[in-house]
Amino acid sequence: MNLKNLTPIREGSPSCKFCAGVGFLLEENVKNSSSGVLLLCSCVGESCPCGGKAPYMVYDESQNRMLPCVCHNARMELGKVEYLVKKAGIPARYKYRTLDRMDTTELSFLAAHDWANDIVIQWKERERIQQGLYLWGGTGSGKTLLACAILNELILRYGLECKYAKINRDFLSTIRDSYQKESELHGMEQTIKKQFADVEVLVLDDFGANKESDWANSQLYDLIDTRYEEEKVTILTSNIPPTDWKDKAEGRIFSRLMEMAKQIHLDCPDYRLSHSAFGTH
Template identity: 30%
Template sequence: MAEICPSCGKKLQIRQLPLPTWAIDARKKFGDILEMKVCPYCSGEGELAAMRPHYQDFVAGKVDVYGRPKPSLNPLPAKIRKMRFETFQVSPQLRLAYEAAWEYAHNYPQSAAGGKGLLLYGPVGAGKTHLAASICNALIDRGFDVVWTNTPEFITKLKRSFDTGVNEATVMDSHIRAGLLVLDDIGSEKPTDWVESRLYEVINSRLEREAPIIFTSNCQADVLTKRLGQRIVSRIRGMSQGVQLRARDYRTIS
């Protein structure tokens, strides 16, 4: 029998609340997702009581579970924020890729069990970035922790940290600890040995933590291996489902 709210007598519902990566003690106790019995008609029940001042705004999607304004949860570049499933033009050649991305987003975090991510690959302009961004926006809308990185820009940040003495650990840590990491356009250039080792560290650390990554790449497997090395590519294959996009330049039909 369903449990009843002691305040108003309505049936309680189960609500899943994603815990941020910095909530270390809570994540140790509850995992990535905290399930609560809450009342959709009043101020909630149980552990949600401490958050009651923000409860109605939380239900309305205006703030996250800690009362912080929701827009701050979307760190994506402005162009990427506009890329959503609703704005993706689905051609027959792209339908399977679209459905794979949509199912991953809407079944998350179950779809990421064991740290499983996606490798979206295909020719330049096929729509890989749009689908990866659509997943990110869908998850951010639900309050999940997402870090978006254009891989060439990430490599540039690492080089600058090496040249200027900026704290490299800060750059690395944000990518290792993110709930979901996106590495867009991986393999577009061959990194130096030093950068390759740092890229390997990020990917391998997340593999060991069972933390998912979504990769996008213009490269076939043999080219990707030549540019990134076998040990990186073997980990990408092991932690992601390959999704091929078959289309002419998506940007010319969008």
């Protein structure tokens, strides 16, 4: 897949018919894998004398010194994107999925897709406080797909640091682990909370799937409230409507959600069953 319209990176040949000057491209259909992979384009790889060995430098006899290989910049940019996607924790199934490759024939999915696209396209025009999203609907309705596509595009387009997390497994359970003396995370509660609070764009998947408790609701409210105060964009996916939060945590979580996220109900068939990983255009 040509990434020309998804990234400003131009480290390949401008006349290349494969990458259109980016220097690398996205291979969507990888055998025995549900995720795509970034590949160096032949326009820089075929004439590469370093053989793809880091630090991608070659010896120049005329200058008697090491110089960057023709592939150097393209490999470095490719590596940056891979690093940001890995650091974000985007699940393999959704790595490099983008908004332009999705079926939007279902009206509710189209509405959510339009809002997702607005977040991406308008990212650099943030004179106003930008809302996040609260995507709710049944299993397989495309909530996580949309949320991760937003992260993928923000990384590709702007090199933005993002984070994906399952609300129970990656947030609440991690905090609980910091209370255990035998855990590697012991004593790191505030560091963990800061990582979630400070990242520019945070996806909280399966919001509301945690076992209800005063402690859990307090942790969720503190996180949501901090991100609200710092004007950070938060995207939440849930199987329950936002109104279900009215009776939890004294309604404080519901109040914040109403202010900081556009609520969209994905009332559509199972997207995962009707579309292959990269088969929808």
